[in-house]
Amino acid sequence: MLIPLVRLETPYLAWMQRKIRSPALDSYFAITANLGTHTFFMVVLPILFWCGYTSFGRGMIHVLASGVFFSGFIKDLLCLPRPLSPPLQRITMSGSAALEYGFPSTHCTNAVSIAVYALFLLRSPGSVTHPQLRTLLEAFSYCYATSIILGRLYCGMHGLFDVIIGSMLGALLSLVQCIYGEVFDSYIQSGSLMALSIVILIIAVLVRIHPEPADDCPCFDDSVAFAGVMIGAEIGYWHYASSGFAWDDPVPATVPFRLDEIGWPKTIARIIIGVLIIFAWREIMKPALLRLLPPIFRVIEKLGLNLPRRFFVQASEYERIPKHLKDDNVFPSVSEIPSFFTSIRHPGRSRAISIGPQSEADAYETLAYRDKRRRDSLSTLRATSPNKPISSNPTEGTDGYSTLPASNCKSSGYPISEFLPIPASSKKGFNEHTIGVGTALYASFTPPNEEAIGMHRSPSADRREEEREEREMFSNLEKPRVRYDVEVVTKIVVYAGIASPRVTSIETIYQTDACEVVNAQK
DSSP, rough: OOOHHHHHHHHHHHHHHHHHOOHHHHHHHHHHGGSHHHHHHHHHHHHHHTTTTTTHHHHHHHHHHHHHHHHHHHHHHHHHSOOOOTTTTTSSOOOOOOSOOOOHHHHHHHHHHHHHHHHHHTTTTTTTHHHHHHHHHHHHHHHHHHHHHHHHHTSSOHHHHHHHHHHHHHHHHHHHHHHHHHHHHHHHHHHHHHHHHHHHHHHHHHHHOOOOOSSSHHHHHHHHHHHHHHHHHHHHHHHHHHHOBBBOSSSSBBOOOOHHHHHHHHHHHHHHHHHHHHHHHHHHHHHHHHHHHHHHHHHHHHHHHOOTTTEEEEEOOOOOOOOSSOSSSSSOOGGGHHHHHHHHHHHHOOOOOOOSOOOOHHHHHHHHHHHHHHHHHHHHHHHHHSSOOOOOSOOOOOTTTEEOOHHHHHHHTTOOOOTTTTETTOHHHHHHHHOOOOOOSSSOOOOOOTOOOOOOOOOOHHHHHHHHHHHHHHHHHHOOOOEEHHHHHHHHHHHHHHHOHHHHHHHHHHHHHHHHHHHOOO
8 A cells, every 4th residue: 555655656756866966965865865874873972972961862762763774764664665766866874774774764863852852951941051052052953953854865765754743753753852851851860770670671672572674674783783882871870879089960860061070071071982982882792692592592492491583594504603793783883984984085986876776675576567567568568459469568669679668668757769679688678667767877779689680589589588587686676695593682782882881881980080070069
């Protein structure tokens, strides 16, 4: 029921992209899309806590973690593909984004949730922000959300349906945080260990009931990572609020921080040391868990207590997990840091413009849409020529060339000449006639071979040609990596540690600085 909406909006999105495309806009929207990624937020969020913005940081974690989790939940539940390419061209700096389903847009969910939450805080009665600064921050919030939303459309990564529902989901999650955020924080801070355990149990249940996708989609990996962030944040908040070093003003568990008393050098040192501890925690715990957990999972599997997931290899089916496993789209490893900064300095090198299916969902949608166009073309020919016999393959000419009725082309909004010949064996011709056309950088014409002239291929030959094209299409897709069952627990533990100052020993920094602030006040 929803797939026709995706197909309906694709020609209009392609028309918009062709009209406004430029190298400058390509670079702008490709770069600014990074401001809506998980990696960006995982870098920014800890700094908020280290600089004393505990309330704002917790609110950001709640809206972002829930946004990533529930948008991924819906993606794997509905399995809706992204808008077709071609006719759209996809512009991205992330290699994994195109492998996910399209509905809803997680970028839009994140951007709108942040904008709505920031606007709520800026306009709250207790806001002490200077009026001129508040106006500037409000304008930035609107521009930030608008830029991310328009960028997902411009880059061909999402359709109108994706960004509208994604934005609505982000706004809804922010409203929940604005209304019930303080109540939830009080429940965690003043509650017993049982209250904390209930919250962790609910998160674990949500991870377990996360839908199984129809294709090998990485959405679940991101959902698990941010579920771990939520668990770690609640553990850290509950523990640190009861310690003797946390401030209760303006909210409980506030990290002691006053810039005028600590100074810029120590503030920068705090951030650098915190980042180094986070990377050290990840680099140590991840390989350790991937080495220690498989034997435990094999025992659990023998007892029949395992909970296998589709597309995850069970522990009994492998001996060891390869080193340097590239399983993380949220937080880069130490070895990926140089390439990360290179992409920032030279965004054009890492920006990719792709045409054609990139995931299994794209490929299946391409084939389904091809069949639909064929049926529509057949119906059109029958309506216009009721007495003329129609071949079982209406888009195949007698000279070995594919043709498409001009009525279909005009209805799609593409200026194609009537029965424009394109070689049936051409991959470009196959894509264009089954999906539509994009903006080609150059045009090529392949003359028909001698055997094809004057010959009419049989339906069986047509089917063999289609099967060959299908095999070629799937062979060109990026192969999903092998995923192991222990990765789920590993991600939860690693990201819970990143979000919990108790686990990563960042609490020691807080304690030292707290003593300095107290001494300065004396």
